[in-house]
Amino acid sequence: MAQRIETRGRARALQALYAWDVRRDIGLTRAAQLVWDDLSVPPEERAFAEALINLLATDMAGLDAALGEVTTRWRLDRLGAIERCVLRLGAAELAQGGTPAKVVIQECVKLAERYGTARSAGFVNGVLDAHARRMGALA
Numbered sequence: 001m002a003q004r005i006e007t008r009g010r011a012r013a014l015q016a017l018y019a020w021d022v023r024r025d026i027g028l029t030r031a032a033q034l035v036w037d038d039l040s041v042p043p044e045e046r047a048f049a050e051a052l053i054n055l056l057a058t059d060m061a062g063l064d065a066a067l068g069e070v071t072t073r074w075r076l077d078r079l080g081a082i083e084r085c086v087l088r089l090g091a092a093e094l095a096q097g098g099t100p101a102k103v104v105i106q107e108c109v110k111l112a113e114r115y116g117t118a119r120s121a122g123f124v125n126g127v128l129d130a131h132a133r134r135m136g137a138l139a
Contacts, residue, residue: 005044005045005048006048006099006107007107008045008048009044009045009046009047009048009049009052010048010049010052010089010093010107010108010111011111011114012035012036012039012041012045012046012048012049013032013048013049013052013053013089014085014086014089014111014115015035015039016028016031016032016035016036016049016053017032017053017056017085017088017089018081018082018085018115019031019032019034019035020032021081021084021085022081027057028053028056028057028060029053029054029057032049032050032053036049051096052089052092052093052096055092055095055096056088056089056092059092059095060088063088063091063092063095064076064088066091066131066134066135067087067088067091067127067131069131069134070127070130070131070134071087071127076088080116080120082112082115082116082120083112083116083120083123083124086108086111086112086115086116086120086124087108087124087127087128089108089111090104090105090108090124090128090131091128091131093108094128094131094132094135094137097137101132101135101137101138102138104128104132105125105128105129105132108124108125108128109121109124109125109128111124112124112125
């Protein structure tokens with residue numbers, strides 16, 4: 001079964017965010033463009049990913065602060081790169097508000113499982129669930 005454009009777009013955004021996170025020698029939007037050009041990412045995937053990356057580029061500090069409120073025992077800079085990037089990606093998509101919170105969380109858990117570990121997935125699930133509840137996106 002073919003993946004939805006949004007699912008592929010989230011993976012593309014994660015790839016770009018991860019590339020930027022481990023290097024940080026150029027800006028996030030520039031890093032994303034380079035990654036997507038190298039991978040010949042189709043325009044529809046790029047458009048979805050670009051909206052997430054642009055939000056992260058403009059409000060990374062605000063999103064990190066919101067995540068920090070629900071990761072009281074873990075500072076974001078002390079997390080593994082995959083976990084940190086998936087959490088940021090999830091927070092950005094929750095902030096956009098166009099996708100139901102449960103879908104965002106489920107998709108981020110799948111990304112954490114695919115690129116991280118089962119423990120990563122459980123951690124991401126707990127943090128994004130708490131974040132979504134704090135935002136009022138989940139009852």
